[in-house]
Amino acid sequence: MQKPSILIVDDQRDVLTSVRKDLQSLQDFFVLEECESAAEAVEILEQLDAQGELAALIVCDHIMADQNGVDFLIELNKDPRFKSVKKLLLTGLATHQDAIAAINMANIDRYIEKPWDPGDLLHNVKILVTQYILRSGVDYQPYLPVLDQDTVYQELQNRT
Amino acid sequence: MNKNWKLAVSAAAPLFILFLPASWLPLEMTVIEQRILAIFLFACLSWILEPIPVYATSVLIIVLELVMTSDQSFILFQGGENDASLGTLLNYKDIMATFAHPIILLFLGGFFLAMATSKYRLDVNLARIILKPFGSNPRFIMMGLMLITALFSMFMSNTATTAMMFAILTPVLKSFDQNDSGRIAVILGIPFAANIGGIGTPIGTPPNAIALRYLTGADAIAFGTWMCFAVPYVIVMLFFAWFILLRIFPMQSKEIHLTIEGKFLTHTKAMILYITFAVTVILWLLGGMHGMNSYVVAMIPVAVFTVTQVITAEDLKQISWDVLWLVAGGFALGLGLEKSGLSTNLINNIPFSTMSPFLMVLFCTLLCYIVANFMSNTATANLLMPIVAVLGASMASLEPLGGRTMLILATAMTASLSMALPVSTPPNAIAYSSGLIQTRHMSIAGITIGLVGLLGLYLLMFILNTIGFFA
Numbered sequence: 001m002q003k004p005s006i007l008i009v010d011d012q013r014d015v016l017t018s019v020r021k022d023l024q025s026l027q028d029f030f031v032l033e034e035c036e037s038a039a040e041a042v043e044i045l046e047q048l049d050a051q052g053e054l055a056a057l058i059v060c061d062h063i064m065a066d067q068n069g070v071d072f073l074i075e076l077n078k079d080p081r082f083k084s085v086k087k088l089l090l091t092g093l094a095t096h097q098d099a100i101a102a103i104n105m106a107n108i109d110r111y112i113e114k115p116w117d118p119g120d121l122l123h124n125v126k127i128l129v130t131q132y133i134l135r136s137g138v139d140y141q142p143y144l145p146v147l148d149q150d151t152v153y154q155e156l157q158n159r160t
Numbered sequence: 161m162n163k164n165w166k167l168a169v170s171a172a173a174p175l176f177i178l179f180l181p182a183s184w185l186p187l188e189m190t191v192i193e194q195r196i197l198a199i200f201l202f203a204c205l206s207w208i209l210e211p212i213p214v215y216a217t218s219v220l221i222i223v224l225e226l227v228m229t230s231d232q233s234f235i236l237f238q239g240g241e242n243d244a245s246l247g248t249l250l251n252y253k254d255i256m257a258t259f260a261h262p263i264i265l266l267f268l269g270g271f272f273l274a275m276a277t278s279k280y281r282l283d284v285n286l287a288r289i290i291l292k293p294f295g296s297n298p299r300f301i302m303m304g305l306m307l308i309t310a311l312f313s314m315f316m317s318n319t320a321t322t323a324m325m326f327a328i329l330t331p332v333l334k335s336f337d338q339n340d341s342g343r344i345a346v347i348l349g350i351p352f353a354a355n356i357g358g359i360g361t362p363i364g365t366p367p368n369a370i371a372l373r374y375l376t377g378a379d380a381i382a383f384g385t386w387m388c389f390a391v392p393y394v395i396v397m398l399f400f401a402w403f404i405l406l407r408i409f410p411m412q413s414k415e416i417h418l419t420i421e422g423k424f425l426t427h428t429k430a431m432i433l434y435i436t437f438a439v440t441v442i443l444w445l446l447g448g449m450h451g452m453n454s455y456v457v458a459m460i461p462v463a464v465f466t467v468t469q470v471i472t473a474e475d476l477k478q479i480s481w482d483v484l485w486l487v488a489g490g491f492a493l494g495l496g497l498e499k500s501g502l503s504t505n506l507i508n509n510i511p512f513s514t515m516s517p518f519l520m521v522l523f524c525t526l527l528c529y530i531v532a533n534f535m536s537n538t539a540t541a542n543l544l545m546p547i548v549a550v551l552g553a554s555m556a557s558l559e560p561l562g563g564r565t566m567l568i569l570a571t572a573m574t575a576s577l578s579m580a581l582p583v584s585t586p587p588n589a590i591a592y593s594s595g596l597i598q599t600r601h602m603s604i605a606g607i608t609i610g611l612v613g614l615l616g617l618y619l620l621m622f623i624l625n626t627i628g629f630f631a
Contacts, residue, residue, distance in 0.1 A: 144589060144592075158275070160320065
């Protein structure tokens with residue numbers, strides 16, 4: 001079974017650690033990659049793409065030392081190679097303008113505010129990776145134990 | 161065993177057969193027959209071990225036959241002009257034609273109906289209407305849910321039907337008392353009804369279609385005829401499944417409320433869908449009366465929906481080509497066995513006729529039941545059906561019991577009865593992934609229903625034979 005990656009991007013170590021902890025239950029099925037900057041995330045994405053590996057989701061902070069999260073996601077959204085990668089913005093400090101840009105230009109799939117509720121984050125991450133798996137063409141059956149049930153039902157209904 | 165090992169085994173064993181000197185083979189075979197035997201062995205191993213997806217195995221079968229056994233095969237495989245031991249090369253067009261075999265197109269027609277049905281929510285709306293008279297007693301609601309699931313799975317894929325029903329059911333399952341074992345009954349009732357319902361029509365599930373492939377000429381069974389004997393069986397099995405599930409997992413809740421939102425769409429495209437669906441099914445049922453067989457009828461919705469754009473180019477991408485190709489590969493395998501002469505060779509050289517016909521029926525159905533519990537039902541049927549067809553044709557002693565038609569039907573229908581484990585069928589996997597049931601729950605109920613279903617199947621075959629259906 002292929003293990004698609006979930007990238008967690010935040011310049012604060014402790015945030016990375018605690019997001020990773022919250023998503024721990026997924027790690028038998030997905031690779032959890034920690035990135036301390038947008039640049040590092042790009043590097044990993046390039047690497048995955050070069051090796052033909054899948055990137056399922058990016059969980060991204062907004063305010064970061066170098067490039068900010070929304071700008072990074074906007075750039076990513078323009079790259080056809082990463083069109084299908086799901087994007088979740090996890091931030092407490094985005095302005096109204098940032099949020100508008102994130103929706104209109106980065107096409108983000110979820111916006112979750114810091115401080116976050118671990119259960120809520122995991123639930124939303126599961127929904128997004130479920131959509132990704134069922135639309136990516138890989139066999140969904142091995143992943144069923146960690147996928148979001150309701151999303152599975154929605155996606156499978158339309159199959160012939 | 162890891163993937164590379166599985167791949168190595170699936171490749172090495174057939175290669176061994178391929179290079180075996182002719183004198184070592186137990187039967188006298190032509191070179192082409194030997195190659196077909198190797199391809200068959202590869203199909204067996206690859207479908208069982210699954211080093212590659214099951215439909216990829218199918219595609220590979222077709223391509224291997226083209227490259228190694230057809231009249232357009234690689235030059236070194238074609239042999240010299242007068243090479244008598246080579247045998248008959250297969251016509252490459254016949255092999256390629258399995259991709260568009262009439263039965264494949266019958267399924268395509270079914271896919272079009274199913275896609276349009278779920279696109280315009282006819283399925284959910286029908287479910288809402290049909291469920292109404294079942295009231296609020298959870299036992300009867302469960303019966304209603306199972307009936308709907310079975311009905312839909314006769315025309316839609318069992319997987320999509322199960323997913324749709326669970327989408328409707330999710331709020332109800334959450335409102336159930338945690339300790340009410342009736343919840344397990346409801347959760348198992350859906351996939352079981354989908355598996356059983358698939359038996360109802362030739363397009364209900366791929367194993368049925370594969371059986372049709374081997375029932376040609378005088379043995380051919382029309383769409384309506386199939387339903388005449390299969391639907392009563394489905395209904396009896398549904399009631400049994402409902403009864404036994406509630407026996408094993410008693411319902412404690414006194415009342416549940418199931419609300420399904422929505423109303424029937426009335427715009428032009430939806431109306432086109434309703435009418436086309438009804439007309440197609442009626443034409444299927446009327447079979448011989450209008451001159452069009454079920455394969456030709458299946459093309460009508462394809463034409464109507466594309467012309468009226470009920471199904472758009474974008475929708476076409478949702479067609480499960482993997483399912484169609486999985487079946488096509490099985491057809492190519494059957495074709496190879498028949499056209500190379502290997503089937504006849506086996507019939508003539510193995511003394512099947514000395515075996516007890518009863519034991520043969522028991523053996524074929526039980527083998528199918530067991531294998532299908534562990535691997536894809538379609539792949540199981542792909543593998544077993546050509547063998548069963550050969551067995552059926554070669555055993556004169558089977559004639560009094562219904563002959564090859566009976567053996568083929570019984571084996572094909574058995575594939576749908578395998579529901580002992582989460583891996584047995586995709587509907588079972590979906591139910592299991594709800595996390596609300598355990599494997600042992602599924603196994604206890606699934607094995608009971610499967611074995612009783614087998615007994616019912618023998619009874620059905622006995623009745624059909626008594627009324628002279630197979631004669």
